Amino acid sequence: xxxxxxxxxxxxxxxxxxxxxxxxxxxxxxxxxxxxxxxxxxxxxxxxxxxxxxxxxxxxxxxxxxxxxxxxxxxxxxxxxxxxxxxxxxxxxxxxxxxxxxxxxxxxxxxxxxxxxxxxxxxxxxxxxxxxxxxxxxxxxxxxxxxxxxxxxxxxxxxxxxxxxxxxxxxxxxxxxxxxxxxxxxxxxxxxxxxxxxxxxxxxxxxxxxxxxxxxxxxxxxxxxxxxxxxxxxxxxxxxxxxxxxxxxxxxxxxxxxxxxxxxxxxxxxxxxxxxxxxxxxxxxxxxxxxxxxxxxxxxxxxxxxxxxxxxxxxxxxxxxxxxxxxx
Ligand SMILES: [Zn+2]
Numbered sequence: 001x002x003x004x005x006x007x008x009x010x011x012x013x014x015x016x017x018x019x020x021x022x023x024x025x026x027x028x029x030x031x032x033x034x035x036x037x038x039x040x041x042x043x044x045x046x047x048x049x050x051x052x053x054x055x056x057x058x059x060x061x062x063x064x065x066x067x068x069x070x071x072x073x074x075x076x077x078x079x080x081x082x083x084x085x086x087x088x089x090x091x092x093x094x095x096x097x098x099x100x101x102x103x104x105x106x107x108x109x110x111x112x113x114x115x116x117x118x119x120x121x122x123x124x125x126x127x128x129x130x131x132x133x134x135x136x137x138x139x140x141x142x143x144x145x146x147x148x149x150x151x152x153x154x155x156x157x158x159x160x161x162x163x164x165x166x167x168x169x170x171x172x173x174x175x176x177x178x179x180x181x182x183x184x185x186x187x188x189x190x191x192x193x194x195x196x197x198x199x200x201x202x203x204x205x206x207x208x209x210x211x212x213x214x215x216x217x218x219x220x221x222x223x224x225x226x227x228x229x230x231x232x233x234x235x236x237x238x239x240x241x242x243x244x245x246x247x248x249x250x251x252x253x254x255x256x257x258x259x260x261x262x263x264x265x266x267x268x269x270x271x272x273x274x275x276x277x278x279x280x281x282x283x284x285x286x287x288x289x290x291x292x293x294x295x296x297x298x299x300x301x302x303x304x305x306x307x308x309x310x311x312x313x314x315x316x317x318x319x320x321x322x323x324x325x326x327x328x
Pocket of ligand 1: 053064
């Protein structure tokens with residue numbers, strides 16, 4: 001699909017779905033935050049509503065009135081249901097409003113489509129109300145849900161959806177998207193893609209907010225400097241970074257992002273993801289500790305991510321890593 005980047009497998013599945021006979025009434029796009037789940041859901045909505053599509057093709061035409069309305073967010077039969085501004089959870093009233101709207105026939109499209117991003121933010125009463133719609137779907141309604149935490153979704157909701165797993169994008173996919181769609185100069189796109197960790201949504205936000213880039217560079221810098229800190233200093237900083245699960249999760253993700261470059265450098269690769277000083281540090285460390293040590297520590301980082309998801313103590317997890325960190 002022209003309007004979305006990465007996750008080709010997921011795209012193909014949706015393209016095939018519209019070419020087949022029946023279409024499922026509920027889809028759930030899963031994967032980390034800001035990788036383009038809602039963007040893909042909206043592109044799918046465009047594909048479903050397109051009136052100019054070649055029936056043999058899995059692409060929306062992009063030119064018919066319907067496609068243009070979906071692109072501009074003005075299609076009366078494609079509704080995005082989100083929490084109110086300033087609120088974190090989607091209230092049950094919003095779900096009830098949606099259900100009322102779902103009982104009406106589409107105004108101009110073939111389907112009445114609702115896009116519900118991050119449904120883990122839905123209050124339990126809302127999820128129960130939604131379940132009713134999933135159990136007895138009206139033939140013209142299609143629900144497109146997204147979630148970065150599918151494990152907290154009611155199993156009864158999950159089991160009624162076609163689940164479309166999505167992954168972070170590769171740095172090349174992110175930089176290609178930034179250059180093509182957002183007309184960013186190639187060098188700038190590459191640097192930003194290195195920091196984005198596969199999250200195009202973050203990269204697009206960061207392109208407009210230089211402070212996001214500064215903040216991430218600073219965080220990576222802190223992590224990179226652990227490798228040259230004393231044992232006591234490493235322990236102290238690891239304790240501070242692992243003050244809660246949220247913060248530890250974030251640190252581990254960035255740590256693994258930078259450490260992949262250490263492994264690449266140790267293996268003699270030249271296609272590192274980072275730029276500037278962060279890249280130089282990864283190269284120095286990689287050359288110094290070698291491939292074996294750097295790979296062992298990357299595995300430890302990935303294991304720590306799994307352990308954290310299985311409720312390991314965040315502070316302890318980071319402290320153990322800080323002590324295992326190969327220095328020189
Ligand atoms: Zn179209």
